[in-house]
Ligand SMILES: Nc1ncnc2c1ncn2[C@@H]1O[C@H](COP(=O)(O)OP(=O)(O)OP(=O)(O)O)[C@@H](O)[C@H]1O
């Protein structure tokens with residue numbers, strides 16, 4: 001479980017997150033949704049400590065994470081996996097070496113055990129025959145999947161995904177959503193996913209928060225989201241024409 | 252403000268590595284990448300600098316009362332004292348410095364540094380320490396190569412153009428030889444290596460933005476490390492030769 005309490009964050013005096021409080025639950029896929037520029041990435045990066053917050057508390061179970069120094073954070077970080085918006089694979093390493101990197105750095109496994117784990121993770125995300133390719137030689141969707149494999153290689157307790165399926169075709173996008181959901185349940189991780197894709201929301205949204213201009217406007221699940229009375233959320237949910245039609249026929 | 256940040260970064264770089272074996276592997280990679288790959292360009296430049304210095308010395312001392320072996324001596328001392336350390340360092344600032352800044356800067360803007368941090372890796376140390384160690388060890392070797400190739404270039408140019416005989420040149424490069432000059436040159440090189448690597452890495456590590464900023468950081472890396480090298484050249488010369 002991860003709890004955020006009264007979190008504020010600004011850049012050069014410009015407020016980006018405004019008094020956000022929310023609890024993300026274990027074993028569930030928690031979604032942060034909102035329009036481009038609403039502050040999703042900043043919120044996620046603040047939670048994991050890549051941005052220092054101005055005020056507020058971030059709890060990982062019973063540990064007040066944002067007050068720890070670099071050394072003490074390491075223990076919790078070793079249980080985190082993160083998928084970045086741009087994949088962030090290491091350019092100089094092959095797909096396989098990218099997945100192996102955390103194992104080399106933080107475990108004392110034998111080379112055979114590491115190989116086995118690497119292959120397992122790559123299989124899990126359906127990367128086949130691309131183990132020896134460099135990130136520059138992979139397609140966008142493959143990069144995302146290798147990045148997921150790297151994020152789960154150490155069996156993390158916490159998984160963070162920043163727009164895991166942006167820029168992918170609808171079928172691959174759903175595959176990646178399902179993969180994240182399955183992994184979350186299989187290993188009962190606390191997963192937080194940023195997205196602005198309504199398909200993902202309806203597919204995997206067990207717990208959803210909606211932020212607009214850095215303010216949390218709404219919280220609920222995928223069944224409730226279609227019937228909220230929050231105006232900005234409705235604009236967001238019913239932005240595409242298909243959803244609009246559905247809504248008018250339902251009325 | 253920048254200088255404070257620079258020293259904070261150095262502190263992070265020199266904290267205890269999490270896994271020495273991985274650092275060792277990275278350092279070997281950097282030997283090849285930053286060291287071996289610089290031998291070619293430095294050898295070519297050294298050769299021609301040695302040649303030009305010899306010819307210029309020869310044509311500037313037409314007066315027959317000076318013995319010609321002084322040409323060899325002039326070539327030797329110019330190469331050892333200034334060229335092999337300072338000029339070579341300026342060339343390396345251009346080649347290695349811009350390379351380091353753009354590599355680390357790209358990792359910053361593509362979130363690869365964030366990815367390291369999130370795993371709990373000390374990104375500053377992991378990315379920068381192997382480069383510093385590799386250049387501190389390898390650059391003195393480059394300096395020695397520059398000295399040898401530079402003097403060889405002088406010998407070739409001097410004998411082929413006929414301004415000096417082979418015997419006189421060889422006598423000249425041994426005449427009144429002060430071994431300490433080589434030590435002086437090597438000490439300067441070690442300082443310059445540290446300046447190039449740390450200043451360039453600093454520029455790359457704190458890039459904020461996109462590819463445009465990475466380009467600017469790599470230019471700044473070359474400019475700042477060159478200026479600092481020239482400044483330290485004066486200071487070190489005063490300390491070591493006075
Ligand atoms: N490092 C930074 N420095 C200054 N401002 C920033 C920084 N990072 C983000 N911002 C600002 O914070 C706001 C929120 O950005 P954020 O990246 O969180 O948006 P987002 O919701 O993730 O959008 P998208 O869906 O496009 O990824 C934006 O207005 C952005 O300009």
Ligand SMILES: [Mg+2]
Pocket residue numbers: 040041042085162163
């Ligand atoms: Mg974002």
